[in-house]
Amino acid sequence: MASSETHYTLPRAEFDKPAKILIVVAPYYKDIADELIAGAIAEIEAAGGFHEIVEVPGALEVPTAIGIAERMSNFDGYVALGCVIRGETTHYETVCNDSSRGLTLLGLQGLCIGNGILTVENYEQARVRAESKGQNKGGGAAAAALHLVALARRWGGARKGVGFVPAQDEYQIAGASKGKHSA
Template structure:
């Protein structure tokens, strides 16, 4: 039986990180985690990483699509934070963001990691940005690296 499984190092990969500026006090920590992971574990040089900042989570899919269409990147790490409020806005933003990013990955056939926190409150967001629950930016970067290697192993 042949087993195809990704590994983490991808030193030749070109990665785009697209991040929402809204809730930047959380998102900056996600970016720090992703960058550290890409450089230390992925062995990717600074010049092979591009950081794109967009206003909010709803804009992440459009920026990711443009990055994917450029064919300059092997993978995209999408980062952001949507915190539930008192209206249905949370469902619309988080749902459309998730669907849009998944669609980009399927259409462009490159890894697009969903590193967007969708939390009930600010405390949960803080926990997932580098405290009790780890750093989801790290997890998104690891997923991107592994999937780049899986996709390469699968071929065209």
């Protein structure tokens, strides 16, 4: 059983300025989602961060909501939460694979995302993984997002107010040499 295994956990990420984290949750299994959220909030607050929560219809919509928030808001990082339980059809594989792929692609674009979308065989597995006093996968997803935010801040430049963006010299206008922008 996975709960008897021990794993190394990184020390909690530390910040000079608070991190602003968006928790995007698909509450299809509401009690599981509530436990995941509780774990995520506790981890964010323990690191001195702030959070907002938005709900989406299902796990497939989580990456889209994160992509919209990244384009239209100023969050430092994101926590993706939800639960997909295997059923009798291949829908399970589609939802698991595509939600994970969407989050991975966003991460490869530089977004700081902790993936806490549970993919399990049955409700009991979900319950055990979601419990904030147990395996606390919501807290683990928040910790992952916070560690990525810390890396982004280490390698990026400061933003106005709360949050950070990549250093300005990373952007290049087509046809212009790096560091020079044509009007």
